[in-house]
Amino acid sequence: xxxxxxxxxxxxxxxxxxxxxxxxxxxxxxxxxxxxxxxxxxxxxxxxxxxxxxxxxxxxxxxxxxxxxxxxxxxxxxxxxxxxxxxxxxxxxxxxxxxxxxxxxxxxxxxxxxxxxxxxxxxxxxxxxxxxxxxxxxxxxxxxxxxxxxxxxxxxxxxxxxxxxxxxxxxxxxxxxxxxxxxxxxxxxxxxxxxxxxxxxxxxxxxxxxxxxxxxxxxxxxxxxxxxxxxxxxxxxxxxxxxxxxxxxxxxxxxxxxxxxxxxxxxxxxxxxxxxxxxxxxxxxxxxxxxxxxxxxxxxxxxxxxxxxxxxxxxxxxxxxxxxxxxxxxxxxxxxxxxxxxxxxxxxxxxxxxxxxxxxxxxxxxxxxxxxxxxxxxxxxxxxxxxxxxxxxxxxxxxxxxxxxxxxxxxxxxxxxxxxxxxxxxxxxxxxxxxxxxxxxxxxxxxxxxxxxxxxxxxxxxx
Amino acid sequence: xxxxxxxxxxxxxxxxxxxxxxxxxxxxxxxxxxxxxxxxxxxxxxxxxxxxxxxxxxxxxxxxxxxxxxxxxxxxxxxxxxxxxxxxxxxxxxxxxxxxxxxxxxxxxxxxxxxxxxxxxxxxxxxxxxxxxxxxxxxxxxxxxxxxxxxxxxxxxxxxxxxxxxxxxxxxxxxxxxxxxxxxxxxxxxxxxxxxxxxxxxxxxxxxxxxxxxxxxxxxxxxxxxxxxxxxxxxxxxxxxxxxxxxxxxxxxxxxxxxxxxxxxxxxxxxxxxxxxxxxxxxxx
Numbered sequence: 130x131x132x133x134x135x136x137x138x139x140x141x142x143x144x145x146x147x148x149x150x151x152x153x154x155x156x157x158x159x160x161x162x163x164x165x166x167x168x169x170x171x172x173x174x175x176x177x178x179x180x181x182x183x184x185x186x187x188x189x190x191x192x193x194x195x196x197x198x199x200x201x202x203x204x205x206x207x208x209x210x211x212x213x214x215x216x217x218x219x220x221x222x223x224x225x226x227x228x229x230x231x232x233x234x235x236x237x238x239x240x241x242x243x244x245x246x247x248x249x250x251x252x253x254x255x256x257x258x259x260x261x262x263x264x265x266x267x268x269x270x271x272x273x274x275x276x277x278x279x280x281x282x283x284x285x286x287x288x289x290x291x292x293x294x295x296x297x298x299x300x301x302x303x304x305x306x307x308x309x310x311x312x313x314x315x316x317x318x319x320x321x322x323x324x325x326x327x328x329x330x331x332x333x334x335x336x337x338x339x340x341x342x343x344x345x346x347x348x349x350x351x352x353x354x355x356x357x358x359x360x361x362x363x364x365x366x367x368x369x370x371x372x373x374x375x376x377x378x379x380x381x382x383x384x385x386x387x388x389x390x391x392x393x394x395x396x397x398x399x400x401x402x403x404x405x406x407x408x409x410x411x412x413x414x415x416x417x418x419x420x421x422x423x424x425x426x427x428x429x430x431x432x433x434x435x436x437x438x439x440x441x442x443x444x445x446x447x448x449x450x451x452x453x454x455x456x457x458x459x460x461x462x463x464x465x466x467x468x469x470x471x472x473x474x475x476x477x478x479x480x481x482x483x484x485x486x487x488x489x490x491x492x493x494x495x496x497x498x499x500x501x502x503x504x505x506x507x508x509x510x511x512x513x514x515x516x517x518x519x520x521x522x523x524x525x526x527x528x529x530x531x532x533x534x535x536x537x538x539x540x541x542x543x544x545x546x547x548x549x550x551x552x553x554x555x556x557x558x559x560x561x562x563x564x565x566x567x568x569x570x571x572x573x574x575x576x577x578x579x580x581x582x583x584x585x586x587x588x589x590x591x592x
Numbered sequence: 593x594x595x596x597x598x599x600x601x602x603x604x605x606x607x608x609x610x611x612x613x614x615x616x617x618x619x620x621x622x623x624x625x626x627x628x629x630x631x632x633x634x635x636x637x638x639x640x641x642x643x644x645x646x647x648x649x650x651x652x653x654x655x656x657x658x659x660x661x662x663x664x665x666x667x668x669x670x671x672x673x674x675x676x677x678x679x680x681x682x683x684x685x686x687x688x689x690x691x692x693x694x695x696x697x698x699x700x701x702x703x704x705x706x707x708x709x710x711x712x713x714x715x716x717x718x719x720x721x722x723x724x725x726x727x728x729x730x731x732x733x734x735x736x737x738x739x740x741x742x743x744x745x746x747x748x749x750x751x752x753x754x755x756x757x758x759x760x761x762x763x764x765x766x767x768x769x770x771x772x773x774x775x776x777x778x779x780x781x782x783x784x785x786x787x788x789x790x791x792x793x794x795x796x797x798x799x800x801x802x803x804x805x806x807x808x809x810x811x812x813x814x815x816x817x818x819x820x821x822x823x824x825x826x827x828x829x830x831x832x833x834x835x836x837x838x839x840x841x842x843x844x845x846x847x848x849x850x851x852x853x854x855x856x857x858x859x860x861x862x863x864x865x866x867x868x869x870x871x872x873x874x875x876x877x
Binding site for chain 2: 144145146148150151152155220221222232233235495498500501513514515516517527528529531532533534535556558559560562563577578579580581582583585586587589590
């Protein structure tokens with residue numbers, strides 16, 4: 130059996146203070162310049178990478194590896210991250226390998242990892258095998274989501290062990306079971322016209338020509354998808370049979386290469402198990418409670434409780450370890466694991482949560498958008514005018530409430546893997562300038578900007 | 593509540609505010625029933641999350657710092673509603689100014705440093721030139737020299753960024769809370785500025801100059817014509833179709849009080865011609 134794995138990983142670009150930097154175009158321009166003058170690195174890039182993709186948000190960038198044996202994948206991932214980080218440094222930026230920016234993702238932009246896996250004995254997986262791999266991995270998505278969820282902080286607040294990306298992403302819709310249907314003609318809906326100009330596509334009239342359908346409109350933006358010419362995905366119609374694969378998109382970014390590679394290995398192991406089951410003539414059906422378990426995994430991550438087919442409850446970690454026991458032999462035949470995933474310890478637990486320093490009282494007001502505030506200061510203090518001069522202020526002040534963030538993180542060769550501390554300090558923008566706020570200050574009144582409009586009219590009536 | 597339901601409410605609210613403004617201008621107390629109707633409409637709009645976002649993003653900061661009951665605030669309020677009406681019609685504006693949802697003002701650069709991260713040179717003309725990407729790294733090439741030259745000869749006010757756009761992009765929605773943007777808002781009000789020319793440069797333009805004015809929403813047609821004449825007479829090739837504009841032009845220009853235009857200059861253009869054309873434009877105002 131030949132097992133090929135390909136990875137797509139989206140990355141954030143940061144400035145030196147840890148906030149999003151919107152210059153992916155300048156970074157890629159730099160990267161092309163660097164590669165043009167470095168033959169060795171260019172050859173390596175050609176060997177490992179299909180390319181580097183744009184994302185809709187200019188503070189994101191995505192590298193796409195070629196399909197390769199698992200032994201080569203580690204080198205490919207390390208090389209790709211380094212390559213982009215090097216160009217980032219040269220354009221005064223850094224890369225962050227997380228799924229969610231702790232402050233600026235609200236909820237978008239979000240990053241993810243796509244694991245593509247293909248198994249075959251002759252380089253081209255059959256439709257039957259593809260369908261089995263898809264169904265088998267899909268059945269284990271709750272376990273995969275639970276152990277890879279890695280988006281602990283969002284919008285400056287703790288999100289927990291669940292996957293914020295899976296919860297808020299617009300392009301990770303739940304997948305359906307796959308069906309095989311024979312049809313010599315395909316209909317492409319009008320709204321999919323950006324993917325292919327054709328509305329109707331005529332296929333060859335082969336006796337056994339069948340199509341794998343997991344979404345009636347051929348939408349590939351699912352947490353898991355079958356890719357290749359045998360599907361009804363409009364973008365894949367003109368691809369070759371050799372590109373047939375299963376793409377798992379419901380995986381959060383893993384900060385360390387060990388966790389990233391082990392995640393890919395587990396998915397490859399499941400694919401291998403599916404191939405063995407097909408060989409034994411086992412038909413893979415959808416697990417009971419799959420969607421409920423999936424939702425639980427998204428919400429609670431490793432702390433989720435799954436419902437087994439018989440109705441018993443099991444901890445996500447135990448369910449994952451049971452799965453691992455079963456597929457261990459297949460994993461061992463592909464590669465070896467080196468991260469905490471062997472023991473069912475997700476990266477989010479291993480590397481720990483960042484520390485958040487917040488002024489809760491003001492944070493709650495901001496969350497409700499009650500930012501037009503009157504505050505009684507607990508003591509006199511210095512404010513900063515618009516042009517940087519100090520001014521002294523005491524008593525009641527009125528203005529606009531907003532947070533100032535400062536981030537502490539570790540950077541290694543242009544790569545940020547984790548934020549250690551997120552400090553949120555509230556200020557009030559008054560007519561005189563900026564006034565720092567303290568927890569001991571009293572909030573006299575706080576309304577929303579639109580509420581402020583209504584208040585102005587009410588006061589006009591009274592006067 | 594949806595946009596379809598709240599959009600007419602917005603139009604009606606605008607009409608009611610005009611009536612209240614007229615009453616106050618004539619020295620009459622505003623009609624209580626009209627005030628009540630206006631408040632009712634504001635409450636209806638507040639229930640529509642999307643429209644609230646647009647309306648909140650259109651409110652000038654100076655308005656939020658005004659005392660309740662202030663008559664000056666009423667005018668600002670009406671202008672905010674005008675801007676929301678335009679934004680509801682032209683959906684592309686949101687992405688151009690970098691307005692994500694939910695709308696939040698967040699400072700990602702220390703205030704102490706931010707207060708020193710701009711330079712203002714006072715002029716004598718009621719026009720302010722801005723160069724939000726004038727500080728390295730990743731600055732707009734030659735834009736500082738071009739802006740200084742135009743300001744020096746024409747007498748326009750000038751606001752230059754002293755921080756790289758990697759840290760703060762003054763031409764985005766998220767930077768409105770920063771001292772430079774609040775200062776610009778004050779300058780426009782206090783110095784009765786009539787126009788804002790937001791200067792940028794790029795090496796990827798087909799023309800010498802690209803004019804951005806949100807499809808004519810931020811500048812009167814007659815002034816746009818004057819700008820075109822100045823460019824033409826100095827042999828500068830330009831287009832109005834390219835750049836849409838950014839948040840400086842969008843947020844600080846409210847017709848008829850203040851207009852705004854973004855001027856993107858090609859690094860391949862003959863700089864002296866562009867400078868001369870823009871000086872002519874400021875002088876003709």
